[in-house]
Amino acid sequence: MSFDLGKTALEEATKKGASYADIRIGEILDEHLTVKKGVPEEVTLLQTTGFGVRVIVNGAWGFAGSVDLTKKEVIETTQKAVSIALASSKLKKKDVVLASVKTRKGKYSTPMKKDPFKIPIEEKIEILMTAERIIAEHSSFIKSSSAFFRDLREKKLFMSTEGAEINQQITWCGGGLEGIAVKNGEVQRRSYPASFRGNFSTSGYEFFESLALVDNAKKVGKEALQLLDAEKCPSTETSLILSGDQLALQIHESCGHPTELDRALGTEADYAGTSFLVPDKLGKLKYGSKNVNIVADATVPGGLGTFGYDDEGTLAKQVYLVKEGLFTGYQTSRETAAELGFKESSGGMRADSPLALPLIRMTNINLLPGDWKVDEMIEETRKGILMLVNKSWSIDDKRLNFQFGTEIAWEIKNGSKEKMLKNPTYTGITPAFWGTCDAISKEDWEMHGTPNCGKGVPGQVMYVGHGCSTARFRNISVGLIK
Amino acid sequence: MVTKRLIDISEKTVKTALKEGADQAQVASFLLDDTLTRFANSQIHQNIASKTGGIAIKVVMNKKIGTLRVNTLGEKQIEDAVKKVVKIAKVTPHNKDFRSLPEPQKWTPLKGAFDSETALCTPDYRAEKVKEIIETAHSKSSIVKAVAGSFSTGSVAFGISNSLGVSAWAQMSLASINTTVISEVEGSEGFGSAEQYSRFVEDIDHIQVASEAAEKSVKSVKPMKISPGDYEVILSPRAVAVLLSYLGYIGFSATMYQDGQSFVKYHLEKQVFDEKLSVKDDARDSLSLYAVPVDGEGVPKKAVQLIDKGIVSERSICYDSFTAGKEKNKKSTGHSIPPVVRFYPYPRPLPINVIASPGDASIDEMIADTKRGIFVTRFHYTNPLEPTKAILTGLTRDGTFLIENGEISKPVVNLRYTDSMLSALKDIPMIGEKLVQVDDTTAPAMKLKKLRFTGVTEY
Known part of the structure; x- marks a missing residue:
């Protein structure tokens, strides 16, 4: 059925004068379970089906999508996409050119042991209820406690007038915990394994089980409480050690977004902004120290941005963005790749639903491991602060000036981890910050899933991943809340 | 139909x-x-x-x-x-x-x-x-x-x-x-x-x-660097709307209030903002963009006075039926988010028809009244740092200017602010006479006596 509808769209587009057309037909199942303060606050299934047609007519793009999977609707929607492209072509400076792609008939399915959608809801909720109860019962100062589970399955068929025919089934799941302690108007939060509902992976239910929420719940409650009486992070310039769960967002904001080529070429200028990594700086700009190697890699097992093919049919691949500190690459689409004369796309075009237009999105943006042990890194730090688990974030529209806050920090003094610190924050300018990176761990490298990356107009929310390990930065401004 | x-x-x-x-x-x-x-x-x-x-x-x-x-x-x-x-x-x-x-x-x-x-x-x-x-x-x-x-x-x-x-x-x-x-x-x-x-x-x-x-x-090219610090600021309606919208998110939702995370809970009936600042949420006011008479549960949307002459109170809180049911004698104020939003059912009630009361000044008058200050066109990537203290951080963008001796003198590089709204909105010498619809918030321009800038960008 889907194949026939796809063929109908491509034939209609060609008949109406499209020089290129593609269609994505898909279905998304998205299950959210939340237990908060002892009750199942959210037991929700979101189900999205539909299709989106992209066409190039007169050298300009048109796109239209609809939820009705009928032949009549597919034809009408394709015609609408063509008329939109004709309107676009009135205001073009040049014709759209696409970098070549090897035309494929392919299949991909996320490898997994246990299908999370086959695990009974009551079994998942029982784990959440138990873990949440442990946090809540830790202290009367715990005013809010929550446990989260989410699984998502996306099935999609991609077809193009170039002959592509690709079926994919992507499945991911995960979860987390949150405890909020309140005393005298002060609020402190601890999360596990990461903030904003936890950690997620393109895996089966075995990933959620590996998080062992029940075993980790007590520590969440305990540390939230301890933070209330902890000393404030001092305002100073010092050595900063970031654990992977915080470094993941640092990579996301200060390397992931600025290496999106659409931003660098100005096409997101009205909303998210542009990028300091303009094409003139490619291969020339010192982005970080020699220790810094960052890749976009859609092939890493378990990465939240792992798939078989992107939404233009480009095979998943690894691309260097930063090599030994030098800015060397972009995340691209076929169109933007052609604009800079690249032979092929980096394979980063993704849409958050079959009804949405694909945009350049992160896949897995990973900081490659170094050769340090975490203990050695701490032992070799005379004075510094170790920060863990993101609490707040903000970065400017060129991705230079950033400020992050984390949930918890530890003072490092003469090579040992000393007292707990609350309200930790740090700030910097992207290349200067990465330029001070003098140590990256080799032993705690893992993937961190970010299911809520926003971009585009109208806004789309994409699931992306970041692989990294603990790393150290020198002479960083910390403690910005007076 | x-x-x-x-x-x-x-x-x-x-x-x-x-x-x-x-x-x-x-x-x-x-x-x-x-x-x-x-x-x-x-x-x-x-x-x-x-x-x-x-x-x-x-x-x-x-x-x-x-x-x-x-x-x-x-x-x-x-x-x-x-x-x-x-x-x-x-x-x-x-x-x-x-x-x-x-x-x-x-x-x-x-x-x-x-x-x-x-x-x-x-x-x-x-x-x-x-x-x-x-x-x-x-x-x-x-x-x-x-x-x-x-x-x-x-x-x-x-x-x-x-x-x-x-x-x-x-x-x-x-x-x-x-x-x-x-x-x-x-x-x-x-x-x-x-x-x-x-x-x-x-x-x-x-x-x-x-x-x-x-x-x-055109006026923004070749911006000069200035030092971070406390400055008088004139905020355009777009910049004001961002601050008020975030206050709605972190302060006036019953979920945040009941979890002890709202600044309102710790300042009930107190003069927490300048007495010139009054803000309501009212879907039936034609000044509001989102003309929805009922909320996501079909409850008529009631007007809620979020800030009354600078004072916040229990009456400032926006409820849906679930959060209202958790308190004695509370009724939904009609603030469950409507079903057209992407993540409906949205996990917390929110004000989406925020309207600030106008003042009587023009932006030109605010500039003329400023010896040294900053004009902000808009804020970018604002996020809360500490909700109970209403501390926000974000950056200026797309037109930030230095004001000297009552005139806009030069463009300046984009600046990062990190400040508590409890202090930034405590002293508002002037409020604009014209209200502007900015998505879910209708706001005037404002002159603030002090906003703390904590960093600068390079452009």
Whole structure:
């Protein structure tokens, strides 16, 4: 059925004068379970089906999508996409050119042991209820406690007038915990394994089980409480050690977004902004120290941005963005790749639903491991602060000036981890910050899933991943809340 | 009529859910037509149309609650969805905090909410206006390098029914134009932006948007660096709207209040802001953009005085039926988020019709009254740091200027602010006389005695 509808769209587009057309037909199942303060606050299934047609007519793009999977609707929607492209072509400076792609008939399915959608809801909720109860019962100062589970399955068929025919089934799941302690108007939060509902992976239910929420719940409650009486992070310039769960967002904001080529070429200028990594700086700009190697890699097992093919049919691949500190690459689409004369796309075009237009999105943006042990890194730090688990974030529209806050920090003094610190924050300018990176761990490298990356107009929310390990930065401004 | 169809679907689905064994059921069906022409580098680069619809079903079985949202209005698929959500509810533990779905209340539709010309706006119309925006911006100066932005038009409609007799609907059209202009002199870029929203596409003055963005952009090239610190600031309505919208998110939602995370909880009946600051949430006020008379549960939206002459109180809090049920003698204020939003059912009630009271000053008067200060066109990437202290951080963008001796003197690089709104909004010497709709917030310009800037960018 889907194949026939796809063929109908491509034939209609060609008949109406499209020089290129593609269609994505898909279905998304998205299950959210939340237990908060002892009750199942959210037991929700979101189900999205539909299709989106992209066409190039007169050298300009048109796109239209609809939820009705009928032949009549597919034809009408394709015609609408063509008329939109004709309107676009009135205001073009040049014709759209696409970098070549090897035309494929392919299949991909996320490898997994246990299908999370086959695990009974009551079994998942029982784990959440138990873990949440442990946090809540830790202290009367715990005013809010929550446990989260989410699984998502996306099935999609991609077809193009170039002959592509690709079926994919992507499945991911995960979860987390949150405890909020309140005393005298002060609020402190601890999360596990990461903030904003936890950690997620393109895996089966075995990933959620590996998080062992029940075993980790007590520590969440305990540390939230301890933070209330902890000393404030001092305002100073010092050595900063970031654990992977915080470094993941640092990579996301200060390397992931600025290496999106659409931003660098100005096409997101009205909303998210542009990028300091303009094409003139490619291969020339010192982005970080020699220790810094960052890749976009859609092939890493378990990465939240792992798939078989992107939404233009480009095979998943690894691309260097930063090599030994030098800015060397972009995340691209076929169109933007052609604009800079690249032979092929980096394979980063993704849409958050079959009804949405694909945009350049992160896949897995990973900081490659170094050769340090975490203990050695701490032992070799005379004075510094170790920060863990993101609490707040903000970065400017060129991705230079950033400020992050984390949930918890530890003072490092003469090579040992000393007292707990609350309200930790740090700030910097992207290349200067990465330029001070003098140590990256080799032993705690893992993937961190970010299911809520926003971009585009109208806004789309994409699931992306970041692989990294603990790393150290020198002479960083910390403690910005007076 | 679209809304009649949606109500029929919702009512029929409620009956089906009751037949399947639900004690209570609530159904929201919706349609969303979204069209958008996006431009950058002075040409159209994205042009899209998306038609979606769906249904969100909540069933209650002995205080066990299940929710399912599916983006179809097909009869068979809805029947399947009801069976599925009943299964979900059956295996869900009791929610001891749940009292009941809301009882029906009298409501009346809002006039002037829907404009068919806006809902049915064509890509050719949008392309024509975008062409004029680009031409206008370039005509302002030869240093204008690129024009970017978006022009969106469309409509939303929803119908909500529940097993206690709620039957309510809303239909609204929406148009917006946002333009960013980039100028360049000797390698130094200047950015300027402007935007307008309306329920009526013909009310949007696209030439004005283009002119304002271009003028700011041209004036922004070669910005100077200034030191971080405390400055007097004049905030445009767009910048004020961001701050008020975040206060709504972190302060006035019952969820944050009940969790002890809202600053309101710790400042009840106190003069926490300048007494010139009054802010309400009122969907029935024609100054508000989102003309929805009922919320996501079909409860009539009530006006809530969020800030009354600088004072916050228990009356400032916005409730849905679930959060109201957790407190004694509380009733929903109609602030459950409507079903057309992406993540409906949204996990917390929120004010989305925020309106600040105007003052009597013009922006020119505010500038003339300032010896040394900063003018902010808009804020970017604002986020809360500490909700109980209302500490926010973010950056300026698209037109930040130094004011010296009553005049705008020079462009400055973008600045990061990190400050508590409890201190920043405590002393507001002047408030603008003109209110501007900025998405969910209608705000005037404001002059603040002090805003703390904690960092600078390099452009």
